[in-house]
């Protein structure tokens with residue numbers, strides 16, 4: 001668990017504020033014929049990390065942009081740090097950090113200059129050199145933005161979002177395109193934010209990222225919330241009632257389920273394994289093994305399996321690719 005480990009940013013946010021960091025009620029946004037967000041509710045309490053997960057086109061970026069004040073909702077209410085992101089935009093700007101894909105408008109500017117510029121907007125910024133060190137960008141201080149690699153640009157965008165000591169940070173796919181080392185660096189930094197009481201709303205396609213970092217995961221599809229909860233709530237709810245069975249030769253799952261009796265189902269998974277769903281008891285394991293033995297089927301694996309977040313996600317949003 002990365003949480004509470006790693007570096008500290010050294011600016012502790014007060015948790016004793018009553019309004020949530022983000023509160024969205026009934027958000028709707030239409031683009032022509034396309035309903036991007038369709039009555040979405042979401043609450044991010046102060047000092048927590050919330051990960052928005054969803055297939056391509058699910059409405060994640062639209063939701064985040066409504067919070068950042070870049071988009072006017074068609075209906076619903078959005079409050080950020082207790083304020084209206086559009087009407088109170090000037091007051092909010094200094095208190096939130098936004099990680100922009102593409103890093104801003106100065107492709108010729110050097111990395112160090114860009115960060116210094118972002119720092120100049122804050123009354124009490126973090127030390128830019130320290131932040132560049134933290135993100136492994138020290139050697140790129142004099143590199144023009146357009147010459148940075150994709151991963152370096154991504155990390156610089158994160159540094160720009162954080163340098164003003166924001167109370168709340170919006171991170172849109174913060175580790176997209178990063179190599180494994182850089183991803184761990186960024187994960188540590190996000191954990192450090194949480195340890196300092198900073199609230200984080202992030203979107204990601206990486207299920208392990210959401211599982212590692214988030215206090216709360218919200219899965220959206222077709223602009224609506226389809227599931228939400230702590231990672232362990234989403235994956236663990238059914239961990240005690242699934243048996244994963246791998247066999248050397250195929251079996252008929254319906255026949256096995258019928259033999260096990262009422263209260264049991266058996267499904268064939270995509271990887272060739274079977275899942276027996278029902279009360280997980282010592283008797284069940286013995287019965288499944290005996291059923292295989294009677295049919296001369298070699299059971300190569302029999303495990304009390306925990307549903308992965310990926311299974312939960314695919315189950316809720318379907319397995320087909322979105323465009």
Ligand SMILES: Nc1ncnc2c1ncn2[C@@H]1O[C@H](COP(=O)(O)OP(=O)(O)OP(=O)(O)O)[C@@H](O)[C@H]1O
Nearest residue numbers: 031034035036054055056057058059060061062063
């Ligand atoms: N400015 C826009 N004009 C027209 N359609 C838009 C606009 N912005 C978003 N959409 C559409 O709204 C829907 C939701 O888009 P959004 O970018 O919010 O999804 P997303 O969940 O962030 O997707 P991805 O994971 O691919 O980034 C998509 O169908 C998208 O094409």
